[in-house]
Amino acid sequence: MFKLQQKVKEEATKREESAAKPTFSKMMSVRSTRLTKEYPELDGSLPGSCEIEHDDANDLRNFKLIVRPAEGYWKGGKFVFDIKIPSEYNMKPPLCSCLTKLWHPNITEDGKICLSVLRENSLDASLGWSPVRTLKDVVIGLSSLFTDLLNFDDPLNVQAAEHFALDPDDFVRKVTEYVNSYAQDD
Amino acid sequence: MANNDAADFDVKIIKWNVVAFWKWIASEEECGICRFEFEACCPDCRLPGESCPMAEGKCHHYFHLHCIQKWIKNVQSKRKCPLCRQDWSYVEDSSEIVL
Numbered sequence: 001m002f003k004l005q006q007k008v009k010e011e012a013t014k015r016e017e018s019a020a021k022p023t024f025s026k027m028m029s030v031r032s033t034r035l036t037k038e039y040p041e042l043d044g045s046l047p048g049s050c051e052i053e054h055d056d057a058n059d060l061r062n063f064k065l066i067v068r069p070a071e072g073y074w075k076g077g078k079f080v081f082d083i084k085i086p087s088e089y090n091m092k093p094p095l096c097s098c099l100t101k102l103w104h105p106n107i108t109e110d111g112k113i114c115l116s117v118l119r120e121n122s123l124d125a126s127l128g129w130s131p132v133r134t135l136k137d138v139v140i141g142l143s144s145l146f147t148d149l150l151n152f153d154d155p156l157n158v159q160a161a162e163h164f165a166l167d168p169d170d171f172v173r174k175v176t177e178y179v180n181s182y183a184q185d186d
Numbered sequence: 187m188a189n190n191d192a193a194d195f196d197v198k199i200i201k202w203n204v205v206a207f208w209k210w211i212a213s214e215e216e217c218g219i220c221r222f223e224f225e226a227c228c229p230d231c232r233l234p235g236e237s238c239p240m241a242e243g244k245c246h247h248y249f250h251l252h253c254i255q256k257w258i259k260n261v262q263s264k265r266k267c268p269l270c271r272q273d274w275s276y277v278e279d280s281s282e283i284v285l
Contacts, residue, residue, distance in 0.1 A: 002236055004251075008276055011251060033229050037221050090219070091260050120262050130268040131257050132218035 034090055035060045038135050045136055050143050061085040064099075065139055069146035073175045074102065077183030081113075081142055083135075093118050093129035094138055101182040103175045105155040105164065106145055114156035115149070117141045210240040212248040218269060219253035228252040242277045245270050 039060065046052065051066040065081040079102060084095040096118055098111040106114045116127040117137055141149065155161035164171040210224040217240075220229050227238035228250035241251040247269045249257075258265045258274055267274045 002239065004239065004241060004276055005278070007236075007239055007251060008241070008255075011255060034221060091256060092262075129262070130266075130271070131253070132268040 035085065035135075041134070042136050042139065047140060047143050050139055052139075065096075065142060067143045067146065069143075072146050072150070073172055074104070074146045074179060074183070077102070077179035078185055079146075079183055082111075083138070090131045090133070093120055093133070094135065096138065096142065101178060103157075103160050103163075103171075103178045104145070104150075105152050105157055105161040106150065108157045112156060113142070113145070114154070115141050115145060208235075210248075212240060212242070213246065214248050217248070217250045217253050219249050219257060222250070224248065224250065243267055244275050244277055245272045 042052070049068050049070050051068075053064040053066060054060075055062065055064070062082075062084055065083055067079045067081065069075050069077065069079075078100070080099040082097050082099050086092050086095060096113055096115075098107050098113055101109055101111075103109070117129060117133055118141070119128040121128070144150075152161045152164055160171070163174065208225075212224055214224075216223045217228065222228065224240045225234055227234040230252055231238040239251045240248055241254050242248050243254070245267050247267050249268070254268075254274065257263050257268055265274050266272065
């Protein structure tokens with residue numbers, strides 16, 4: 001009879017032995033198979049505010065996500081996110097940055113993003129990346145930073161959060177100023 | 187047979203073909219990590235079956251053994267189940283390949 005516990009031990013030793021060998025080809029295949037499965041799913045379920053652009057149609061590992069928020073403080077803006085799929089995907093999360101300059105408590109002016117699903121190191125491990133997550137979760141997460149996931153209590157851009165706390169009207173003025181200066185169609 | 191008069195229906199079996207299939211018994215159809223069916227192998231393997239088995243956790247979540255091993259080996263996973271984020275450990279009793 002097949003014994004799982006025994007198999008777990010066998011495989012653990014086998015893995016250690018083969019760990020020294022380079023496994024580039026394997027990594028490539030894993031990555032592309034999961035991604036190949038994910039794209040059709042993603043195409044059919046993109047939120048209306050989102051669009052995906054590939055600079056190179058053959059390169060599944062690099063693309064841009066364009067978000068045009070339909071509501072909220074950033075409405076009227078066009079925000080471009082750069083998404084890179086690392087070779088260790090889906091054991092590691094995609095690397096995302098915001099290419100459009102904006103005034104936002106969870107995104108810095110130079111594009112660093114604070115979003116739990118993208119976090120590889122999570123303090124309590126109850127959040128953060130998990131290999132059952134998909135590109136769809138990432139896209140929805142990023143686009144929700146302008147709406148549901150907007151969080152003034154856990155800011156990455158502390159100045160923006162403080163700005164909102166001190167003078168919400170002036171915060172909105174600055175958001176709109178940035179939207180008009182940096183987040184318009186070319 | 188519809189009537190009880192079986193003697194009138196004299197069947198001689200000349201040949202019969204048996205077809206069997208095997209299946210991993212799980213509450214899910216596919217591995218959430220690689221998105222392949224359990225009856226198919228993980229992306230690192232070529233042949234399905236005992237050489238690329240399904241693993242069950244105490245939280246009753248299922249993955250290919252190789253997929254979950256790859257995840258918990260990753261320090262960042264903190265050895266948590268990818269689905270429910272409870273501490274991952276394998277079920278005590280062995281799972282079987284059911285014919």
